[in-house]
Amino acid sequence: MSERFRGVLERMTRIGGVRGALVVTADDGLVVADALMEGIRGNAVAALAANLMKRFNRVSNAATVGGLRFLHLQADGGTLIIVPAPTGVLVVTIGGPEMNVGLARLEMLRAIEVVE
Amino acid sequence: MSETRVVEAWTQKPLEDFVTETGARLTLIMTPAGQVLAQYGFTRAVDVMAAAALGAAIFSSTMEIARLLREREFEALSHQGARHGVFLGSFETRRGRLLALVVYGSDATLGLVQLFFEELVAGLAAASPEHVERRPVLAADFERELNQSLSSLFGR
Numbered sequence: 001m002s003e004r005f006r007g008v009l010e011r012m013t014r015i016g017g018v019r020g021a022l023v024v025t026a027d028d029g030l031v032v033a034d035a036l037m038e039g040i041r042g043n044a045v046a047a048l049a050a051n052l053m054k055r056f057n058r059v060s061n062a063a064t065v066g067g068l069r070f071l072h073l074q075a076d077g078g079t080l081i082i083v084p085a086p087t088g089v090l091v092v093t094i095g096g097p098e099m100n101v102g103l104a105r106l107e108m109l110r111a112i113e114v115v116e
Numbered sequence: 117m118s119e120t121r122v123v124e125a126w127t128q129k130p131l132e133d134f135v136t137e138t139g140a141r142l143t144l145i146m147t148p149a150g151q152v153l154a155q156y157g158f159t160r161a162v163d164v165m166a167a168a169a170l171g172a173a174i175f176s177s178t179m180e181i182a183r184l185l186r187e188r189e190f191e192a193l194s195h196q197g198a199r200h201g202v203f204l205g206s207f208e209t210r211r212g213r214l215l216a217l218v219v220y221g222s223d224a225t226l227g228l229v230q231l232f233f234e235e236l237v238a239g240l241a242a243a244s245p246e247h248v249e250r251r252p253v254l255a256a257d258f259e260r261e262l263n264q265s266l267s268s269l270f271g272r
Contacts, residue, residue: 028196029227047227054223 005033008091008111015107017099019078022092023115026050026084040094049082049092070105081105085112122154123268124211130239131156137232141200142219144168145240147212148175152265157219161266171217174204192233194226203229207237209244 005023012021013035020036022045029050034042057068071082078096081104085091091111093104120135122128127145135143135156142157144164150172158164178190192205203218203226216236220229 025227027225029225030230031227043227044231047225047231050225051228054225 002033004114008114009033009035011107012091012093012104012111015095015100015103017095017097018093018104019096020045020094022046022049022090024050024090024092026053026088026090032089036094045080045092045094049080049090053082053084053090072101072105079104081108083108083112085115087116089115091115120154120156121269123265124153126243126245127154127240130236130243133239134232134236137235138218138220138229139224140218140220140229142167142217144171144215144217146171146215146217148172148206148215151261152269153211153214155269158269161270164266164269167217171204171215175206175215192230194229196226201226201229203233205233205237207240209241210246211244214240 024046029047
């Protein structure tokens with residue numbers, strides 16, 4: 001894993017409540033780099049997150065609000081946040097209900113500057 | 117929506133699940149010799165024959181490259197085009213080694229196809245019959261078996 005991605009993932013996983021973070025290719029849905037707690041299937045999250053982004057991009061384009069910049073899914077057991085970087089990768093963060101969402105969002109916006 | 121057509125019934129459910137999950141445009145399940153067991157999305161017999169022959173040839177070529185590199189084999193390969201991607205994966209079942217040739221569009225991703233390919237392999241491995249007589253592929257039987265398969269796949 002490159003130092004650039006390692007640094008990004010380390011900063012993400014230091015946030016309270018974060019269970020894992022990944023850098024994923026947006027076109028292919030493949031894992032570029034990950035730091036995940038045991039039990040989280042990185043390849044499944046990567047594939048499905050990329051697919052979700054493609055579908056939600058269609059929705060936002062159909063609604064004439066432009067390309068997606070942030071996707072935040074709140075589930076019963078936690079949160080999934082996906083941020084696309086202009087270079088064609090996605091930064092994905094998985095957290096529990098206790099995750100500091102605001103801090104995670106800020107850190108993810110910093111992360112996409114690093115992976116650009 | 118195209119139908120899933122199968123020569124061997126145990127392949128139907130795993131193939132239908134795979135196509136539903138990935139949104140694959142075309143899928144072939146076949147032996148490394150190119151004998152088709154199931155297909156989804158093809159409307160013409162000639163296309164199935166061509167795709168099966170080409171898929172089997174690609175698999176043979178990669179096996180040869182693997183041999184040169186002293187690899188046991190390559191389990192999967194993919195080609196990415198502007199509008200379509202092609203994924204070719206091999207796997208073991210009680211029916212013997214099989215290949216899956218998948219063509220997917222821009223609404224799917226390689227990661228998604230790989231992910232559900234794992235489930236397809238598990239589904240086919242679990243569903244494959246216990247006792248299958250393994251016979252060599254003989255030229256004398258080949259045309260008859262090919263015609264039988266195409267009749268099953270296209271209902272002719």
